[in-house]
Amino acid sequence: MFRHLAAGVVALAVVTATPAEATPGLVRAADREVVFTADGTTTYGTLHVPQHRAGQRLRAALLLPGSGPTDRDGDQPPASSPDTLAQLADALDKDGIATLRFDKYGTGRTGLGAYQDHPEELDYPAFVRQARAAYESLRDQPETDPHALLVVGHSEGAMTGLLLSGTVRPRPAGLALLQPQAIRMLDLVALQLKAQIAEATRQGQFTPEQQRTVNAAIDAAVTSLRERRPVDTTDLPSPIAQLFEAFQGPNARFVESDDAVYPPDTAAALRPGTKVLLTCGTNDVQVPCDTTNALKTALRHAHAGGPGRVVLPGVDHLMHDTDHPSTLALPVLDALHRFARS
Known part of the structure; x- marks a missing residue:
């Protein structure tokens, strides 16, 4: 699920004696x-x-x-x-x-x-x-x-x-x-994104303060989507901003209805x-x-x-x-x- 966030021989039954098609009453x-x-x-x-x-x-x-x-x-x-x-x-x-x-x-x-x-x-x-x-x-x-x-x-x-x-x-x-x-779709998305930001911070790509800012922006984006308001992407890294932008517009109805479950x-x-x-x-x-x-x-x-x-x-x-x-x-x-x- 959400693979873009994280960077996914039909064996027939063997008959060892007579082939299935030659065995009376057996359908292969x-x-x-x-x-x-x-x-x-x-x-x-x-x-x-x-x-x-x-x-x-x-x-x-x-x-x-x-x-x-x-x-x-x-x-x-x-x-x-x-x-x-x-x-x-x-x-x-x-x-x-x-x-x-x-x-x-x-x-x-x-x-x-x-x-x-x-x-x-x-x-x-x-x-x-x-x-x-x-x-x-x-x-x-x-x-x-x-x-x-x-x-x-x-x-x-x-x-x-x-x-x-x-x-x-x-x-x-x-x-x-x-x-x-x-769990709800947007909660799962937020969890996945925060895990990626935490790993990026561990690797030195973000400071702890930047990590907190991005995490807060992710939470705000989820709230905006649920309240049907435009998402403010100012504090979001570009790939995450693009994701939340994709959750709006033509995809908004699907995202809202999936997240409702x-x-x-x-x-x-x-x-x-x-x-x-x-x-x-x-x-x-x-x-x-x-x-x-x-x-x-x-x-x-x-x-x-x-x-x-x-x-x-x-x-x-x-x-x-x-x-x-x-x-x-x-x-x-x-x-x-x-x-x-x-």
Whole structure:
């Protein structure tokens, strides 16, 4: 999430004896294009169906991407292609779970759709409605069990999944919140920026007095946005000033509506007993573990089931570690498999 602030092989099930296509009654793993409509926009996605017995109804997971123009694979081409969602689909395939991932507004084949001529009207609730339409599409696929659906969201997608899970029917059996946006958007932005200013001060780029001035200007900018007033960027370094300027104008509606959501409050709508995995990485500078404390408490009060919060040693926001710089780290895979098998 907010990667610009911090500077992110589909494996089919192996049959060791007879090939899947030659085994009577066994359907080999496959991807297919899925199309559904949300608010008048045609949305395109990929349904991955693991190897299964003919006629079998499978558990299935809706995969939701992080913030920004992140497509169905979890990429923001050409700048960033970590394949986060494609790799999650891979991992869940190994537990026999079908997955649907899609190009959200502004990405891939979907594009801006109905918002093409007025992108300034695209707010955060529109993305939630698009995710709901995706959930309903997954529910209605012939291979999926509508009573064994999961929602798996990364970063902002985890917050979307949390909102979604309290309202859809049937309710999901489980929810995976991976490195989630767990506090209000602008609070998280301010935290990230202040951490960068602190590091720059440590390196001698700012004096302590300058650090205090910039931090105060960041707080003032957040207050101005929330009060719908122009942001005074006088005391902000140029890159931070540009960021707050980008949060105004055409993006103002989205920023305001995203910032209005406090994720711990949404946990109250979860069905008691819903199994929830909440992960945080010790090397995640974008969503530090302590930002998930209130959400962890809210999930407990909502009587959510386990596994609960899992701290991932050495794992960053894209769920990589130093040994796995371009693939999901082993602690992530382990947490996912425990969630899938619980």
